Amino acid sequence: MSIISVQDVSFAYNDDHESLKNISFSIEKGEWIAILGHNGSGKSTLAKAMVGLIEPQVGEIFIDSVKLNEETSYDLRKKVGIVFQNPDNQFVGVTVRDDIAFGMENLSIPREEMLERIQFYADKVEMGAYLDKQASNLSGGQKQRVAIAGILAMRSDILIFDEATSMLDPYTRNDILEYMKSLNKEGFTVIMITHDVNEAIQADRIMIMNQGRIIAFDKTEEILKNQKLFIENHLELPIALEIALKIDKSEYRDKIWEYALKK
Amino acid sequence: MNSIIIGQYIPGKGFLYRLDPRTKMISIIFLMVSVFLLQNVYQLFIAFGIGILVLLFGRISLLKVIKGLKPIFLLLIFTFIFQIALNKSGDVVSDTTMHINLYSIGAVVLAFVIWRILVRFNKLKMLLFLVFVVGIYFIFRYITYSPDFYSFQFTIYEKGLEMSAFVVVRLLIIITLTTILTLTTKPTDLTQGMESLLHPLKKIGFNSEEFALIISISLRYIPTIFDEAQKIMLAQASRGADFSEGKLKDKLKQIVSLLVPMFIIAFIRSEELADAMESRNFVPGQKRTRINILTFSIVDVYTFVFTLLCFAGAIVAKVVL
Numbered sequence: 001m002s003i004i005s006v007q008d009v010s011f012a013y014n015d016d017h018e019s020l021k022n023i024s025f026s027i028e029k030g031e032w033i034a035i036l037g038h039n040g041s042g043k044s045t046l047a048k049a050m051v052g053l054i055e056p057q058v059g060e061i062f063i064d065s066v067k068l069n070e071e072t073s074y075d076l077r078k079k080v081g082i083v084f085q086n087p088d089n090q091f092v093g094v095t096v097r098d099d100i101a102f103g104m105e106n107l108s109i110p111r112e113e114m115l116e117r118i119q120f121y122a123d124k125v126e127m128g129a130y131l132d133k134q135a136s137n138l139s140g141g142q143k144q145r146v147a148i149a150g151i152l153a154m155r156s157d158i159l160i161f162d163e164a165t166s167m168l169d170p171y172t173r174n175d176i177l178e179y180m181k182s183l184n185k186e187g188f189t190v191i192m193i194t195h196d197v198n199e200a201i202q203a204d205r206i207m208i209m210n211q212g213r214i215i216a217f218d219k220t221e222e223i224l225k226n227q228k229l230f231i232e233n234h235l236e237l238p239i240a241l242e243i244a245l246k247i248d249k250s251e252y253r254d255k256i257w258e259y260a261l262k263k
Numbered sequence: 264m265n266s267i268i269i270g271q272y273i274p275g276k277g278f279l280y281r282l283d284p285r286t287k288m289i290s291i292i293f294l295m296v297s298v299f300l301l302q303n304v305y306q307l308f309i310a311f312g313i314g315i316l317v318l319l320f321g322r323i324s325l326l327k328v329i330k331g332l333k334p335i336f337l338l339l340i341f342t343f344i345f346q347i348a349l350n351k352s353g354d355v356v357s358d359t360t361m362h363i364n365l366y367s368i369g370a371v372v373l374a375f376v377i378w379r380i381l382v383r384f385n386k387l388k389m390l391l392f393l394v395f396v397v398g399i400y401f402i403f404r405y406i407t408y409s410p411d412f413y414s415f416q417f418t419i420y421e422k423g424l425e426m427s428a429f430v431v432v433r434l435l436i437i438i439t440l441t442t443i444l445t446l447t448t449k450p451t452d453l454t455q456g457m458e459s460l461l462h463p464l465k466k467i468g469f470n471s472e473e474f475a476l477i478i479s480i481s482l483r484y485i486p487t488i489f490d491e492a493q494k495i496m497l498a499q500a501s502r503g504a505d506f507s508e509g510k511l512k513d514k515l516k517q518i519v520s521l522l523v524p525m526f527i528i529a530f531i532r533s534e535e536l537a538d539a540m541e542s543r544n545f546v547p548g549q550k551r552t553r554i555n556i557l558t559f560s561i562v563d564v565y566t567f568v569f570t571l572l573c574f575a576g577a578i579v580a581k582v583v584l
Contacts, residue, residue, distance in 0.1 A: 051542045074544060082542045089532050090539035094451050094483050101554035103543035108552045115554070136486035150543065 001065050002026035003158060003189055004050065009059030011045060019045040020056065021212040027191065029157075032184040034203035034220075035193045038234045042212040043193045047162045050191075051082050063158070078107065081151025085163040087143035088135070096122065096138070096146050097131040103154040114153075121149040125179065141172030148179060158189045165199065177202065197230065197238050208233055272449050277322035278562050279447040284456030286563040287448060290570040291440050297577035298436050304429040306580050307436070313573070314436055323446065329389075331442035332435070336389045339431050340396060346427030353422030359404050363413045367406040374398050451555075454478045459557060473547060480536075488529065495524050 005026040012018040019042045027033055037043045048054045049061060052073035061068040063076045081103075084090045093099030100118045109117075122128045125145040135143065144164055151159065161180060165173040177199060184190045192203060200206050201224065207217040210233040216223060223229060227245075230237050237245070247256050279287070301307050318325060332339075378395040382388050404417075448456075458475035465471065496506060504517050 048538070053538050053541060074546065077542060077544050080542075082539075084535060084539055086532075086535060088487050089535035091483070092480065092536070092540055092543075094479055098554060102540075102545070105551045105554060106544040106546070106549065108550060111552055111554060111556065114552065118554070134486075135483060136490075154543065 002062075003029040003064055004191075005062040005065075006046075006050070007060045007062070009046075009049060009056040009061060011049060011054060011056040011058075013045075019212050020049065023059070023212075023214055025207065025214060025217055027189065029189055030184070030187050031205060032180070032190045032203045033192065033205050033207060034200035035191065035207045035209060036195065036197065036200040036235065037209035038195055040211075041209040041233075043195075043209050044162055045212075046209070047082060047160050047191070047193050050160060051077060051080050078154060079156055080158045080160060081154060081156030082160040082162060083144060083147045083151065083164040085166055087140045087147065087167060090147050091135045091143050094134060095131065096127060096133050096135075099135070099146055100150045100153050103150050107154060117153045118149075121153045122146075124152065125149045139172070141168050141175060144168065144172075144176055145179070148176075152183075157187070158191065159183060160191045160193065162193045163195070164192075166194070166196070173199075195235070197236050201238050208235070210234070273327060273446055275322070275447065277447070279321035279323065279443060281560070281562055282447075282566055283557050283559050283563050284448050284452040285459055285557060286559065286566050287444050288453075288456055288460060290566055291444055293570045293574050294440055295437055297574045298433055298440075300577040300581045301433075302580060302584060304425050304432065306584075307429060307432045310573075311432055311436055314439055318439075318443070321443070321447070323443065327446060328439055328442050331446065332438055333389065335434065335438055336392070339434060340393065342434065343427045343431050344396070346430055347419055347423050348417075350423035350426050351418070351420055353420045353425070356419045356421050356424055358416060358418045361403040361415050361417045362407050362411045363403060364406070364409045364411045366408050367402050370402045370406055371399055374402065450482050451479055452557075454482070455555060455557060470548060472551070484532075488525070491528060492521065492525060495521055 007024050009020055009023045010018060011020040021042075023046065035043045035046065045054065049056050050063075050068075052068050052070075055070070063079060066072055066076060068076055091099050092102045097118055100122060101114050104114045104117065118131070119128065122131055125148050127142060127145050127149060130138065130142065138146070147164075148159075159180075161176075165176050168176065180190050180192060181202065190203075192199070194200050201220055203220060205218065206220050206223045208215045208223065208229055215233055216226070216229055224238065224241060227237065227241065229235075230241075236242075247253055250256070298307070298310055301310060315325075318328060374395060378391055381391050385391060400417075444453075454475045457478075458471045461469065461471035461474065496504075499517070499520050500506070504520050506514070506517050506521070509517070
């Protein structure tokens with residue numbers, strides 16, 4: 001049974017515009033999924049629906065075979081952690097320690113265990129030396145790492161990153177991507193929501209969304225074979241693909257190939 | 264960017280820093296009551312002396328406490344003047360004729376100008392103001408070289424002097440007490456102490472935990488919102504807004520251009536924050552464990568004993584003397 005299974009979900013914030021239209025898919029445990037789409041394609045709405053922050057008008061979402069609704073959302077949120085886009089708007093505690101503790105405090109975890117977990121997960125995201133620092137003294141990337149530690153400490157095994165890297169500089173962004181990669185290797189199910197194609201192609205499978213619909217959901221290699229998908233859905237081409245296309249059109253094509261083959 | 268300090272907290276050592284915030288709050292309430300129980304200015308002076316000793320013992324620099332007195336300094340001076348001028352009981356201490364004439368008015372203007380100039384280059388603004396006020400008294404008293412427009416008797420009575428000293432010293436002690444609290448306690452600790460002290464109010468429906476959470480989130484977001492205000496000001500300035508010059512009406516208009524985006528952003532922020540909190544299983548009113556806990560130590564016990572001694576002393580002073 002899939003760890004997340006979304007069945008025919010539709011959702012509208014107001015009557016005249018549906019943000020999600022008949023969405024169905026399933027995700028297996030331990031997968032790394034990228035949900036790719038331009039602004040307003042419904043990808044963030046889908047993320048909110050998966051953690052029960054909004055309730056779809058039509059359709060059902062199952063997490064670990066349990067239907068997500070108002071009664072089960074509290075328990076299911078223990079399994080699904082989400083990191084949002086703006087590092088500042090999810091830092092609840094005054095210090096790093098307080099913030100990592102926030103979720104655990106809500107779960108009524110004993111203090112001694114909290115302290116242990118805080119140290120462990122803060123070290124894991126390389127924030128162990130900053131536990132007493134206040135939010136205003138941290139960079140965006142550090143705040144995002146604290147957010148990751150916060151949901152890891154709650155022992156969530158599904159991690160959703162809702163454009164978690166889009167407000168960071170390129171260097172820090174790679175840093176966070178590396179974390180996603182290593183967490184995925186450890187067995188976490190990672191769902192990465194992004195509008196950056198180059199980020200998305202690192203995932204196992206890519207879902208392309210446009211206007212509230214799933215346009216394609218397939219293995220990354222398969223998605224990459226179909227350039228039309230990117231162009232039709234207002235996405236950039238992956239940098240490698242773009243270079244390949246340029247080479248293809250270039251008059252030096254054969255020479256470049258020769259050179260590449262020699263190397 | 265991260266230079267703003269919320270509240271007056273200044274990191275330091277000393278025993279006052281190690282006290283539990285609850286101890287400090289309860290002690291200060293009791294000490295304030297004690298101060299109000301005291302009958303005359305001599306007892307207040309003793310209390311004042313004890314206060315100074317506590318400050319020295321707690322290794323708090325007196326300068327910082329004096330800085331904390333700044334906002335109420337004017338109030339103190341005017342209280343003093345009014346008490347002296349209006350309280351007319353007891354023996355006469357001094358009875359002088361005040362002369363208002365061309366020269367004395369000129370001298371006051373000159374003194375005013377000198378005071379304003381000195382204030383620009385000097386850090387001891389409060390002291391200068393005091394000198395200025397006292398100076399006016401002497402100018403009107405001694406400059407008698409030309410015919411007076413008007414003259415009046417300025418009489419200082421014993422009780423007036425005593426009462427003014429009484430009121431001023433009492434205010435001084437109370438403000439010093441609260442300054443000690445804010446100077447040595449982090450805002451977050453204050454909040455937590457308050458939460459713990461207000462906990463019994465749960466029975467009448469006041470949720471102190473939520474209250475504390477609201478305050479601590481507000482404290483957490485003050486620097487963030489401050490940064491944002493600066494960014495918006497720069498953005499608006501780059502489009503021609505001028506926040507520093509112009510008439511009051513223009514200034515108000517400019518402030519609107521700052522406030523509107525700030526409010527909109529604050530609303531968006533609060534919604535995102537609420538989402539983040541909910542996704543981390545926050546449910547209002549639900550029982551939570553706490554990472555920060557307050558614990559009493561032996562220093563707190565000593566402090567309570569000291570407070571109770573002071574309180575008992577004040578009661579004795581009230582009843583016996």
